[in-house]
Amino acid sequence: MIWAVAAALWVSLASGVYLCLSRDVFRVALGLAVVGAGVNLALLASGRLGSVQPAVVPKGQPFLELASNPLPQALVLTAIVIGFALVCFSLALVLGLIRDAGTDDALELRAAEPVPGNDIKPPATDPAHEPEWPPEGRA
Amino acid sequence: MNSRIVILAVVARPLYLVILLASLWVLLRGHNEPGGGFIGGLMAVSATILWGVAHGTTAARARLPLGDAVWPAVIGLLLAAISGVPGLLDGEAYLTHRAWTLAFVSVELKLSTVLLFDIGVYLAVWGALAGYALALLAVDEQEQEGGPA
Amino acid sequence: MSALATAPAIVPLAAAALVTAVRSRPRLQQALAMAASVALLGCALALLAQVAAGETVVVAFGGWPSPMAIEFVVDRTAAALVLITALMGVAAVLFLASDADVGDRHPLLLPLLFGVLAGAGGAFVTGDLFNLYVWFEVMLICALGLLAIGARVDQLDASFKYLALNLLGTLLLLFAVAAVYGVTGHLNFTALAGAAPAVAPGLWLAVLTLLMVAFLVKAGAFPVYAWLPASYHTLPAPVLALIAGLLTKVGIYALLRTLGDVFSPAPAVLYEVLGWVAAATMLFGVLGAAYHWDMRRILAFHIISQVGYILLGIALASVAGYAATLFYTLHHIVVKANLFLIAAIIWRLTGSYDLRRIGGLYVTRPWMTLLLLIPALSLVGIPPLSGFWAKLLLLQEAIGQGRVVWTVVALVVSVLTLYSMMKIWMEAFWKRHPDAEWQPPADTQLAPAWAVTVGLAGVTVWISLYPQALLVYVQAAAATLGGR
Numbered sequence: 001m002i003w004a005v006a007a008a009l010w011v012s013l014a015s016g017v018y019l020c021l022s023r024d025v026f027r028v029a030l031g032l033a034v035v036g037a038g039v040n041l042a043l044l045a046s047g048r049l050g051s052v053q054p055a056v057v058p059k060g061q062p063f064l065e066l067a068s069n070p071l072p073q074a075l076v077l078t079a080i081v082i083g084f085a086l087v088c089f090s091l092a093l094v095l096g097l098i099r100d101a102g103t104d105d106a107l108e109l110r111a112a113e114p115v116p117g118n119d120i121k122p123p124a125t126d127p128a129h130e131p132e133w134p135p136e137g138r139a
Numbered sequence: 140m141n142s143r144i145v146i147l148a149v150v151a152r153p154l155y156l157v158i159l160l161a162s163l164w165v166l167l168r169g170h171n172e173p174g175g176g177f178i179g180g181l182m183a184v185s186a187t188i189l190w191g192v193a194h195g196t197t198a199a200r201a202r203l204p205l206g207d208a209v210w211p212a213v214i215g216l217l218l219a220a221i222s223g224v225p226g227l228l229d230g231e232a233y234l235t236h237r238a239w240t241l242a243f244v245s246v247e248l249k250l251s252t253v254l255l256f257d258i259g260v261y262l263a264v265w266g267a268l269a270g271y272a273l274a275l276l277a278v279d280e281q282e283q284e285g286g287p288a
Numbered sequence: 289m290s291a292l293a294t295a296p297a298i299v300p301l302a303a304a305a306l307v308t309a310v311r312s313r314p315r316l317q318q319a320l321a322m323a324a325s326v327a328l329l330g331c332a333l334a335l336l337a338q339v340a341a342g343e344t345v346v347v348a349f350g351g352w353p354s355p356m357a358i359e360f361v362v363d364r365t366a367a368a369l370v371l372i373t374a375l376m377g378v379a380a381v382l383f384l385a386s387d388a389d390v391g392d393r394h395p396l397l398l399p400l401l402f403g404v405l406a407g408a409g410g411a412f413v414t415g416d417l418f419n420l421y422v423w424f425e426v427m428l429i430c431a432l433g434l435l436a437i438g439a440r441v442d443q444l445d446a447s448f449k450y451l452a453l454n455l456l457g458t459l460l461l462l463f464a465v466a467a468v469y470g471v472t473g474h475l476n477f478t479a480l481a482g483a484a485p486a487v488a489p490g491l492w493l494a495v496l497t498l499l500m501v502a503f504l505v506k507a508g509a510f511p512v513y514a515w516l517p518a519s520y521h522t523l524p525a526p527v528l529a530l531i532a533g534l535l536t537k538v539g540i541y542a543l544l545r546t547l548g549d550v551f552s553p554a555p556a557v558l559y560e561v562l563g564w565v566a567a568a569t570m571l572f573g574v575l576g577a578a579y580h581w582d583m584r585r586i587l588a589f590h591i592i593s594q595v596g597y598i599l600l601g602i603a604l605a606s607v608a609g610y611a612a613t614l615f616y617t618l619h620h621i622v623v624k625a626n627l628f629l630i631a632a633i634i635w636r637l638t639g640s641y642d643l644r645r646i647g648g649l650y651v652t653r654p655w656m657t658l659l660l661l662i663p664a665l666s667l668v669g670i671p672p673l674s675g676f677w678a679k680l681l682l683l684q685e686a687i688g689q690g691r692v693v694w695t696v697v698a699l700v701v702s703v704l705t706l707y708s709m710m711k712i713w714m715e716a717f718w719k720r721h722p723d724a725e726w727q728p729p730a731d732t733q734l735a736p737a738w739a740v741t742v743g744l745a746g747v748t749v750w751i752s753l754y755p756q757a758l759l760v761y762v763q764a765a766a767a768t769l770g771g772r
Contacts, residue, residue, distance in 0.1 A: 020452070020456070025448060028452055032452065032455050032456065032459070035456070035459055035761070036455075039459045039462045039463045039466070040462075042463055042466045042467075043462060043463075044464070045466075045470070046469045047465040047469075048465070048468035065707070067562040071469075071475075072466075072469065075418055075419055075465075075469075075524065078418075078422065079421075080461055081177065082422070082425045085267075085271075085429060086425070086428075086429065086451075086455060087270075088268070088271045088275075088625065089271075089429065089433075089451075090433060090451055090455070091275065092271065092275055092278075092477070093432075093436055093444065093447055093448055093451065094448065095275070095278055096278075096439070096444055097435075097441075097444040097445065097448055099278070100439075100441045101441050101444070101445065102445060109445050110445075111440075111441040111442035111444075111445040112442040112445040112446040112449070112519065112521075112522055113445075113518060113520060121581070122579055122580050122582070122585075124581075124642055124644065124645075127639075128320055128443035129440060129441065129522075130640075131524065131635075132389065133636075133639050134639075135387045135389075135390075135391075135636075136725075137748075139746075207309055212308070213305045213308045213309050215731050216301065216304075217302070217305050220301065220302055220305070221351075226350075226351070227291055231350060232290070232347055232348050232349060232350060232351040232357075233291055233294050233298075233347060234349045234350045235350050235351040236350065238766070
């Protein structure tokens with residue numbers, strides 16, 4: 001069992017990192033989700049995987065031997081919920097970014113970091129990407 | 140103009156109610172069995188998404204408690220925070236939970252601060268995730284109607 | 289009262305919910321936010337008063353027995369950092385009432401701001417490794433929301449870069465938490481401290497390395513700091529000041545709490561590596577700052593450089609080193625936030641953040657020079673300002689341990705810091721405005737901004753002129769670290 005989990009962990013981490021290295025921002029977001037799934041597996045494996053018996057037993061009944069530890073299961077549930085929220089956010093963000101910037105190529109996304117046109121001096125930011133001055137309604 | 144599927148729009152009406160009732164059942168079942176606020180909240184979100192696909196995101200948003208996604212989230216968060224206070228008043232640690240059993244004529248009603256916490260989680264999950272989902276659906280709607288607004 | 293220990297997380301969370309509820313009424317929202325941040329400051333002061341007397345405030349949620357429960361533990365270190373968090377909250381909320389680069393007032397700006405405060409407060413007081421991860425995530429989600437909320441293309445671009453690298457950092461942290469739990473079977477800090485010596489040394493080194501790398505990503509250390517200068521400069525000023533002051537410091541605090549306290553003494557090689565990482569962080573941060581001409585970018589790179597100094601104190605692995613780290617962190621948060629806020633005032637008065645497009649402030653606002661020079665020279669470490677005492681403590685200990693290279697790097701970096709602070713002064717204040725027709729704006733609303741910056745400068749001056757009080761406090765705090 002533990003070897004199957006280890007193999008799954010390896011596959012999800014490797015494929016997730018591979019996707020993250022892509023220039024396509026949508027693939028990066030997906031890759032992060034896959035890496036997150038792999039890490040959740042690791043968290044789950046940190047409590048034993050030995051048994052499928054329930055960890056919580058009714059009062060009076062004997063303690064189950066080789067039952068898996070319920071704490072990592074609770075932890076992994078928390079991590080899944082948080083990861084879910086982050087995946088939601090990253091998808092919404094990537095969608096908006098691709099729509100507004102008109103490209104999904106990470107190398108062309110230079111709105112926050114303009115490309116220097118000069119070897120020595122840093123580029124001046126495009127005024128369209130700066131806060132509006134003077135602030136609305138003021139001279 | 141309206142490209143929505145008629146069958147889905149008709150079926151959505153009873154299904155919405157059924158899914159919400161099922162989510163409430165899951166919420167209350169969480170007292171002693173698998174279930175609870177988070178999973179119930181997720182089911183409620185699926186009902187909202189169904190309505191959003193069938194009748195549009197504006198209609199789905201209006202169907203949420205108090206007519207917006209933020210309100211359930213806020214109320215849920217406050218409920219969950221308040222549920223820890225009774226333990227505090229008794230001089231114990233925050234979030235020490237209390238349970239009472241109320242006996243009516245033939246029915247026993249089990250009440251606890253954990254239930255309050257769970258209802259809070261239910262509302263918070265419903266509000267927050269429905270907000271996300273509807274925002275994503277709205278992007279899709281805009282594109283179908285010809286580019287960003 | 290032990291319930292007070294929950295305040296650093298619960299008060300901002302409740303505040304976030306409340307200001308969301310009144311989001312359609314901006315004035316009421318601002319007033320409530322101000323009240324809530326002052327309440328947080330009050331709670332932080334009460335906590336400080338309690339721990340300064342030598343008491344450690346512990347609350348175990350749900351009343352579970354010790355190693356099982358999620359605990360909040362407030363010792364001197366945590367209380368001081370909570371106080372500075374609350375102070376930053378008040379400063380940011382007050383500054384939002386001005387019109388110096390505060391962005392459009394989005395109804396969810398203040399809730400997210402309180403979310404960041406809750407994340408930082410929770411991370412500072414928690415006594416549980418997994419809970420620490422959860423607070424990091426709370427901070428990450430709220431900071432991402434704040435980055436993306438303006439919805440300009442450059443802000444979305446910046447949020448994506450922030451998201452990609454920080455999410456990888458949090459996943460590393462989660463992996464490390466899983467590994468720690470797997471080898472020790474504990475998450476509670478006290479229990480972990482007890483279980484750590486029993487683990488096989490090779491395995492333990494691997495686990496702690498993973499944990500250290502995760503926290504270094506969060507702290508913005510060399511070579512994993514790329515997310516910081518790529519994103520910070522797109523934020524509106526008060527949010528930027530809060531995030532720039534706090535977020536990297538939470539990573540540093542987590543490193544101090546783990547390597548310096550819970551898992552102390554960790555394998556010596558980790559402290560050695562950390563020291564070289566710290567030296568490289570100082571140097572590369574300040575070189576980035578020397579290159580740039582946009583005030584926000586200059587200051588963002590200086591965060592990295594200063595993070596190097598703070599990490600150096602942890603790498604020295606001694607009580608004096610930890611005390612220096614703590615002193616440096618407290619002084620630095622105030623100074624750095626103040627510099628960002630002053631840059632925003634300069635933007636309001638001159639029309640740009642780019643030093644090439646502005647100038648002539650010395651003619652119109654001579655007194656503002658003083659306001660800039662207090663935090664700027666303190667950042668450099670000119671005596672008798674607070675940065676001097678922080679660097680003195682740090683370098684005394686580094687020399688005492690015979691770390692000549694690290695000391696030399698730290699001193700050289702100070703000179704380079706002086707260079708870029710002087711660049712801001714020369715370009716924004718001393719030279720003429722490049723546009724000869726330039727008229728300073730008449731209709732500004734800067735009273736809250738002046739109040740905040742002068743107040744923060746006052747804190748810096750207080751630390752500068754009377755460092756003894758803070759010094760005694762941080763030494764007492766450092767003495768209890770690692771002594772479980």
